[in-house]
Amino acid sequence: MNDALEIQEMVGLIAQPAADSPLVASKLILPRPYPALFSPLEVEEGIKFVKDHFERELAATLNLRRVTAPLFVAAGTGINDHLNGIEVPVSFQVPDAQGVEAEIVQSLAKWKRMALARYGFVHGEGLYTDMNAIRPDEVLDNLHSIYVDQWDWERVLVSEERNLVFLREIVRCIYQVVFDVERLVAARYPLIPALLPPEIAFVHSEELEERYPNLSRKQREDAIAREKGAVFLVGIGSALRDGLPHDGRAPDYDDWSTPTNGGRRGLNGDLIVWNPVLGMAFELSSMGIRVDRDALLTQLTLRGCEEDRALLFHRLLLEGRLPLSIGGGIGQSRLCMYYLRRAHIGEVQASLWPNWMMEACQANGITLLQ
Numbered sequence: 506m507n508d509a510l511e512i513q514e515m516v517g518l519i520a521q522p523a524a525d526s527p528l529v530a531s532k533l534i535l536p537r538p539y540p541a542l543f544s545p546l547e548v549e550e551g552i553k554f555v556k557d558h559f560e561r562e563l564a565a566t567l568n569l570r571r572v573t574a575p576l577f578v579a580a581g582t583g584i585n586d587h588l589n590g591i592e593v594p595v596s597f598q599v600p601d602a603q604g605v606e607a608e609i610v611q612s613l614a615k616w617k618r619m620a621l622a623r624y625g626f627v628h629g630e631g632l633y634t635d636m637n638a639i640r641p642d643e644v645l646d647n648l649h650s651i652y653v654d655q656w657d658w659e660r661v662l663v664s665e666e667r668n669l670v671f672l673r674e675i676v677r678c679i680y681q682v683v684f685d686v687e688r689l690v691a692a693r694y695p696l697i698p699a700l701l702p703p704e705i706a707f708v709h710s711e712e713l714e715e716r717y718p719n720l721s722r723k724q725r726e727d728a729i730a731r732e733k734g735a736v737f738l739v740g741i742g743s744a745l746r747d748g749l750p751h752d753g754r755a756p757d758y759d760d761w762s763t764p765t766n767g768g769r770r771g772l773n774g775d776l777i778v779w780n781p782v783l784g785m786a787f788e789l790s791s792m793g794i795r796v797d798r799d800a801l802l803t804q805l806t807l808r809g810c811e812e813d814r815a816l817l818f819h820r821l822l823l824e825g826r827l828p829l830s831i832g833g834g835i836g837q838s839r840l841c842m843y844y845l846r847r848a849h850i851g852e853v854q855a856s857l858w859p860n861w862m863m864e865a866c867q868a869n870g871i872t873l874l875q
Contacts, residue, residue: 533862534647534783535869536848542696543845545872551694551845552853558689559840560633560656562682567631567675569658572620574634577607583816584619586612586755592642609639612834614758615818617659618795618827626828631660636834647783647849648839650856655839659795659832667794667829669739669765672772673707675831676737676792680705680776683735683789683840690844697846700781702734709739709769710751722751723786730779730786740771741791742804756804757819758832759793763800782846789840792833798823849873 543551563569577597578584585594585608595609610616613636620632636657643649662671684701691699708729717725729736742754742761752775754761759773773793780787796804801822805811813819821827841853849866851858851873858866858873866873 532646533865534785534848535865535871536782537869539848539870540696540846541870542694545874548845548847548852551690552841554693555686555690555841555844556837559682559686559835562686563656563658563679563835564633566678566682567633567658567660568629569631569633569660572624572632572634574613574620574636574657575610575616576637577609578616580606580608581816583757583813583818584616585610586614586758592640595639595641610636611638611640612636612653612655613657614755614832614834617657617832618758618830619818619821621659621661621828621830622821622826626661628661628663631658631830631832633658635837645858645862648787648842650838650850650854652854652856654837654854655834656837657832657834659830661828662794662831664797664829666831667760667763667772667797669772672739672774672794672831673737676707676774676776677705679790679792679835680735680737683776683778686840687844694845697844700734701778705735705737705776706733707737707739708733710741710743710771710774711745711769713738713751714745726777726786730777733779735776735778737774737776739774740765740769741774743770756796756808756810757801757813757822758795759791760796760800760804761793762803762807778843780843782848787839787843788836789843790833790835792831794831795829796822797829798825 580596592611594611596606599605599607617632626632633656636655638653639651640653641651643651687699687701691697713725713729717728720728740761741752742750742759744750761771761773763772764770775788776790777786777788805813814823838850838854842850847853849871852871855874863873
């Protein structure tokens with residue numbers, strides 16, 4: 506039995522849907538015992554406490570200003586995030602706009618960079634926004650919902666900052682906010698101890714592969730998160746030794762191909778902490794230095810997406826009309842779930858869940874919001 510499965514069985518039952526369910530890939534971790542720390546209304550109060558403090562501290566730390574973001578964008582412009590390239594966005598026609606096809610955003614990774622140019626942000630300044638998305642292809646479990654809410658942020662940088670030193674500096678700034686807010690939550694709710702280490706570790710995905718060659722990608726994350734408590738996994742998108750990336754990344758926002766130290770590649774990564782309730786690695790943020798002209802052309806070629814150069818976003822970037830930037834997304838519900846020690850993301854956001862999942866959760870003291 507692998508380490509991750511052992512841990513999950515220690516904290517609780519792993520429930521699966523019936524074989525005839527369309528969600529046969531889902532797994533549901535049901536911690537036992539599961540402490541009743543809050544009533545549903547107290548959870549709502551905790552959500553507001555977390556969001557108010559985190560948003561304010563993030564903006565001050567990174568010098569970000571809040572802007573308004575779209576819920577949908579025009580299809581065929583390259584602005585929407587197509588994630589790993591297989592997820593299909595929700596789309597609809599707008600008859601009163603000459604029948605233009607609109608897509609519900611899946612994230613705002615590229616829209617934000619265009620917004621930096623539109624608002625005239627300069628070096629060292631940036632923006633953040635509340636991003637609300639629908640990802641209908643998600644496999645639903647403790648961590649994943651078809652509704653995604655996060656703080657999307659983007660900040661202008663200069664070419665001299667397109668390196669791992671600057672990436673680590675920004676990651677440490679964000680982690681300090683994550684660390685500080687956990688202390689605020691612990692002070693407000695004495696039953697929730699502060700657990701995060703004062704420093705975040707940095708590990709490259711290639712280094713992780715070398716360290717745990719016989720583990721799956723998810724098992725590697727579990728192992729390093731359990732050891733470090735908090736880790737930034739660098740270089741997600743480029744191929745590892747087996748020819749596949751640690752995880753999927755689109756070719757047109759994060760720079761995952763630029764060579765760095767020791768022959769490794771990538772100026773991006775994921776911020777991961779150890780989740781004591783679920784006994785597993787828990788991603789809070791995906792972020793990175795964004796592609797410049799050369800990296801965009803390289804990554805489009807590697808992914809066989811050269812035709813995307815004709816799309817609006819890609820043309821603007823290739824013509825030098827968008828600033829260099831660094832940016833990412835920080836999961837709002839993920840943070841609330843971690844800070845309030847909740848076992849299911851449905852306890853901190855309202856969404857749709859299959860009946861089998863709702864029944865299993867209810868029977869084990871987990872109340873899903875609807």
